[in-house]
Amino acid sequence: MSILFPEISVVMPTLNCRYLIESQEEAIRSLCGAVGEIVIVDSFSEDGTVEFLESILDGLPVRVIRRPRGLYASWNTGIANCDGEWIHVATAGDLIDGRELRYLLEIAKSRGTDVVAGTPRFVNTENEAIDDRLWPIVELFNRRVGEELVQMSGTELVAFSLVSCRPYRRTQSWLGSSASNLYKASCLKKLPFPTSVGPSGDALWALVNSATVSATFCGRRCGRFVVHESDSSGPSVRDEDVSLIYSNAWVEARDWLLRNLDEKISGVELRFLFEEMLEDQIMFAEKILRLRRRRKEVADLKAYLHEVRQRIPRRLRRFVFPKFEPSGEDSKLG
Numbered sequence: 001m002s003i004l005f006p007e008i009s010v011v012m013p014t015l016n017c018r019y020l021i022e023s024q025e026e027a028i029r030s031l032c033g034a035v036g037e038i039v040i041v042d043s044f045s046e047d048g049t050v051e052f053l054e055s056i057l058d059g060l061p062v063r064v065i066r067r068p069r070g071l072y073a074s075w076n077t078g079i080a081n082c083d084g085e086w087i088h089v090a091t092a093g094d095l096i097d098g099r100e101l102r103y104l105l106e107i108a109k110s111r112g113t114d115v116v117a118g119t120p121r122f123v124n125t126e127n128e129a130i131d132d133r134l135w136p137i138v139e140l141f142n143r144r145v146g147e148e149l150v151q152m153s154g155t156e157l158v159a160f161s162l163v164s165c166r167p168y169r170r171t172q173s174w175l176g177s178s179a180s181n182l183y184k185a186s187c188l189k190k191l192p193f194p195t196s197v198g199p200s201g202d203a204l205w206a207l208v209n210s211a212t213v214s215a216t217f218c219g220r221r222c223g224r225f226v227v228h229e230s231d232s233s234g235p236s237v238r239d240e241d242v243s244l245i246y247s248n249a250w251v252e253a254r255d256w257l258l259r260n261l262d263e264k265i266s267g268v269e270l271r272f273l274f275e276e277m278l279e280d281q282i283m284f285a286e287k288i289l290r291l292r293r294r295r296k297e298v299a300d301l302k303a304y305l306h307e308v309r310q311r312i313p314r315r316l317r318r319f320v321f322p323k324f325e326p327s328g329e330d331s332k333l334g
Contacts (some may be wrong), residue, residue, distance in 0.1 A: 004098060005105060006036040009084030009185065013074040013091060015043040018052050020093030020125065020226060025056050027095050034098050035088070037061045041078040043069035072193040072201035079188045087183045093125070094179030096223035104182040107216055111151060114187040114213040118180035118222030125226060133227075136164035137176040141219040153214035158257045161210035162250065165203050173203035174215065180223035187213060197242045207249050211256050 010032060021028060032038045038057065042050045042064060050064055067077055079087060086108060088101065096104075100118070108116045119137055122130050132138050140160070144150060152160055157174070165173040175181065191209050194201045 003036060004034040005086075005101060007085040008035040008101070008105065008182075009082035009087050010035050010038045011075060011078035011082065011087060011089045012038060012040045012053070013043075013071060013078060013089070014040060014045055014049045014053070015069055015092075016045045016047045016049060017092035018045070018047045018049045021049070022052065023127065024093065024095055027097065028053070029056050029060075030098060031090070031095060031101070032057050032060050032062070034101070036084050037063070037082065039078045039081050040064045041074040042066055043074060070195060071199060073195045075201075076192040076195070079185070079192070082185055085185055087185045087188055088181070089178035089183075091178065093226035094120075094177065094224060096179060100180075100222040101182070103220065104180075104218070104222060107149065107218065108182050108184070111149075111216045112214075113151065113153075113216045114184045115175070115215040116182045116218065117174070117176050117215055118218040118220065120177045120180040120223045120225035121221050123224050123226055127226075130227060135176050136160070136172055136174050137217055140174075140217060144219075148219050150217040150219075151214070152217070154211065155257060155260055157213070157215060158210045158253055158260075161207050162253055162257065165207045165246075165250070173206040174210070174217075175202050175206040177223070177225040178202065179225045180218075180221075197245055200242075204246065204249060207246070207253055210253060211260075 038060060040050065040053060040062060044066060054062065054064070063081065065077055065081060067074060075089060078089075086105065088096065088104075090096070104116045104118060107113075117137055119141065122133055124130050140150060141147065160174050191205070191213070194204045194208070197204050
């Protein structure tokens with residue numbers, strides 16, 4: 001079997017997932033036989049997962065690393081041990097075929113972005129097609145009908161990230177599923193995935209790093225995402241702790257955007273973004289107040305609106321708040 005993509009490394013984090021991969025033997029061998037190396041990071045599976053993979057991948061460049069459970073800690077371990085220029089993460093049962101991988105690789109090379117994010121096909125554990133999950137990448141191409149590729153970085157990607165990833169929707173992010181993504185290895189080695197927020201570390205990664213990485217989104221379907229229960233996230237994390245981490249990261253990203261806002265974002269997108277921001281910020285404030293058990297009211301909406309408005313460049317205010325222009329005494333604040 002010839003190696004079609006020697007510059008790609010595949011990371012396979014595993015934990016008792018043989019039931020998800022047994023029916024995909026041919027597809028797994030086809031994928032792994034086409035890439036430069038396969039790094040399996042197993043958290044001491046007891047169902048024969050590693051033995052099964054070793055048997056079907058016999059003769060291929062496979063390395064097995066054992067480490068305690070923890071999904072994104074396993075991802076980081078695999079990434080650190082990869083030699084390829086590009087990395088694809090194949091989690092339990094999530095697979096991509098050679099044609100789709102070639103498509104992502106061609107985009108990665110031509111666009112020079114850190115992440116190429118495709119739109120996966122959604123299936124259940126019986127490999128039956130199910131309805132799309134309304135992930136941000138799906139919503140993006142629902143809005144941009146007719147476009148096949150959308151490239152974002154800087155303020156555009158931060159804006160998309162802020163709308164996509166909120167504490168009360170924290171598993172939703174612009175990164176989508178790694179089953180349909182290709183990453184620049186140097187980027188992931190420099191910016192490892194967070195391990196402090198349980199099973200949504202990739203969503204936090206996307207939010208925290210949106211100002212420093214670049215991404216190309218593909219409307220074409222690439223890879224399949226298996227919707228299933230996961231028990232590989234590692235030690236449990238309190239929901240209130242996760243919410244505070246996300247709230248702080250969201251506010252930091254919002255402040256970065258307001259400091260760096262330019263005219264790359266269209267007026268429609270700006271208006272949509274800041275309407276979302278206002279709604280979200282009130283929810284964040286209420287959440288944080290409840291968590292910290294403080295007895296005070298959330299700031300008045302109009303006062304907050306004016307505070308935010310002053311931090312937006314004057315030339316852009318008409319795009320952001322067309323319905324909230326101050327009048328009378330309020331005009332002194334603008």
